[in-house]
Amino acid sequence: MAANERKHCLIRIRSEYPQFTQTERKVADYILEHPERIVKGTINEVADEIGIAVSTVFRFCKTMGFKGYQDMKIELASELVGSEKEELEGILETDDEAKVTEKVFRSNIRTMEETLEVLDAEEMARAVGLFLEAEKIEFYGCGGSNIVAQDAYHKMLRTGLPVFSQPDTHMQMMSASQMKETDVAVLISQSGSTKDVLDMLHILKSNNVPVVAITNFAKSPLRERADVVLSTVAEEADYRPQMLSAAMSQMSVIDALYVNVLVKRKEKGSTAWEKIRNAVLGKKL
Numbered sequence: 001m002a003a004n005e006r007k008h009c010l011i012r013i014r015s016e017y018p019q020f021t022q023t024e025r026k027v028a029d030y031i032l033e034h035p036e037r038i039v040k041g042t043i044n045e046v047a048d049e050i051g052i053a054v055s056t057v058f059r060f061c062k063t064m065g066f067k068g069y070q071d072m073k074i075e076l077a078s079e080l081v082g083s084e085k086e087e088l089e090g091i092l093e094t095d096d097e098a099k100v101t102e103k104v105f106r107s108n109i110r111t112m113e114e115t116l117e118v119l120d121a122e123e124m125a126r127a128v129g130l131f132l133e134a135e136k137i138e139f140y141g142c143g144g145s146n147i148v149a150q151d152a153y154h155k156m157l158r159t160g161l162p163v164f165s166q167p168d169t170h171m172q173m174m175s176a177s178q179m180k181e182t183d184v185a186v187l188i189s190q191s192g193s194t195k196d197v198l199d200m201l202h203i204l205k206s207n208n209v210p211v212v213a214i215t216n217f218a219k220s221p222l223r224e225r226a227d228v229v230l231s232t233v234a235e236e237a238d239y240r241p242q243m244l245s246a247a248m249s250q251m252s253v254i255d256a257l258y259v260n261v262l263v264k265r266k267e268k269g270s271t272a273w274e275k276i277r278n279a280v281l282g283k284k285l
Contacts, residue, residue, distance in 0.1 A: 192220025
């Protein structure tokens with residue numbers, strides 16, 4: 001099964017967990033804690049152990065994008081076979097600074113690994129192609145995602161491509177209204193359902209602007225309407241909200257985009273890089 005065809009059961013559950021209802025969390029917790037029981041057991045046995053109706057387990061499977069329990073069971077089995085990922089420990093009040101630091105780093109590493117696992121290589125290639133042909137590229141994001149948008153602008157400026165980014169939401173709306181179908185808009189949103197982001201998406205789509213979304217693996221309005229989707233994984237962790245994990249994986253996707261574009265532009269990219277390096281060289285002591 002190709003990587004982009006897989007449904008990634010455990011990754012999707014952890015990624016979508018904050019949006020689950022209380023009942024859905026019961027099923028999610030059971031799967032995350034006892035994945036082997038799902039593989040070996042029947043839907044009736046699982047429902048009995050959780051203490052919920054069989055129909056509730058079935059609906060959860062459908063919510064996760066599976067045809068039913070058996071479909072989810074097959075995917076979960078393939079994830080467990082040969083899996084060497086160790087379960088991450090939570091941060092304890094008794095942990096010293098070195099232990100907390102180690103756990104944070106291990107959590108970040110897993111976020112990167114899981115984002116790489118769900119990132120579709122064909123979608124990345126499509127995004128790079130759009131960038132190379134665009135008359136203008138603009139990066140959009142609200143709140144924490146705007147920091148990622150500014151990071152993307154800072155990196156992509158080195159490629160020599162016509163890139164832009166606005167820090168203010170109203171300015172972003174104004175800019176979106178002026179975009180054309182020969183441009184490319186990059187919408188960065190962890191949830192993919194922020195009102196301001198969806199408002200910008202509406203404006204951009206009404207102007208037939210190609211939209212590249214950098215967003216969570218979970219289902220969302222942005223994911224459904226974007227022309228190209230670069231998926232990321234973000235999880236809630238002790239003392240760390242999901243948005244902090246999201247920023248790290250989003251920036252890694254931007255890094256991959258940047259290097260891919262620079263490689264494709266060859267001499268033009270090298271020339272732009274050299275010009276910027278020479279321009280800022282005098283600022284260093």
